Amino acid sequence: MGGEQSLGTCFGFGVRSALPFQFLRRGVGEELEISAPSSEEEAPEGDLLVKWRPTPERPFEVRLFHSEGRYRVSIPDSGWYEVNVETRSVTVPGDADGVRREERLWSVPATLLLLARGDLPLHAAAVEVDGQAVVLAAPGTFGKTTLAAAFLSAGYRLLSEDLTCVRMQDGPEVIPGPAMLRVRRDVAERIEIGNVHRLAESEHRVHFAVDAALRGDCAPLPLRAIVLLRIADDGYRIEAASSAAAVRDLWNLAGTLPTDRDRTHSFTAATELVRSVSVWNLHRPLRYAELPNTVEFLVEHV
């Protein structure tokens, strides 16, 4: 390790780095070394493992390569990330914008670290309700981040906004991720988001950091429920998801993974998750004015 001080935590990792960070939480964790490359040489690519297609949160393709025991991730708006899951170290692009660089660090590179640790990464948001975690996922639709913002504004702790780390070993638990929030510009104009401060704006998003008072640490929280967000025009309705459909949705939320071993692990974990925690389908009106009611409804019913 490079001797740097631990700056804070994210996904249970204690981050050591000479670089500035915006989204860390308090506490200590397993050491994770983050550094910028010592030279400007572009990393060699290695064997292409996966291409991640663009998503609303990441409107460009991400490519993952593997070579000599290390992963290399090409993220067009930031640069190269080199991930060594054995030594738990990540090299990040030295010349990238600091906020964007950190946001990208906590996406695909973090997914690789979580998989290596045996956790289940899910493309979902998570909030804390009464000391437990509630995962908010929107398979095939949208609205999870906006709803997470509404929870945060109502004073609930945001545990993750896009990538949620689930650990199965001691009963399902959620390990808090980066204290960040990215919302579409039109959403930021329509709703007032509390307990955050604005860091940056990009073409499509406004980028916030959660205020220190609502960050907490990365201690795992028991997973209380997974809520699959659906759209309804006729009020609120909540129902238990069928097991087979819930596994399918959770598997899809695990996203595209690099190896058969990772895919088998995530599929197994998704199956165990469905057997051990409540999975709900929430049909709700997708209107900004309804957000506080949706928060209240969920707190009461899950």
Add this chain to the structure above:
Amino acid sequence: MIAPESKLSRNEKAVARRLDEGEGGVILHLESGAYHGVNEVGLVIWELLEGKPTHRELVDALRERIDDPPAHLEDDVSEFLTQVRERDLIVVE
């Protein structure tokens, strides 16, 4: 149509997991993401496929494994195999 003497096996890229008791299970193709929910009998068939039986052997073995098998068991098995074959979850030789 799968012939009675066709040899059957699981696709190496397919994995199955059991859900809660009475809820059957799920089979996933690791590369394509094709996904198939199965009932308890489907899980038994999946288990029997490990022995790489012929279609005929599979039906006979299944008849011994389940209580009060229906008269149209062979048709049901054929339908199941056709579905999982369409998703590339089994290999037919």
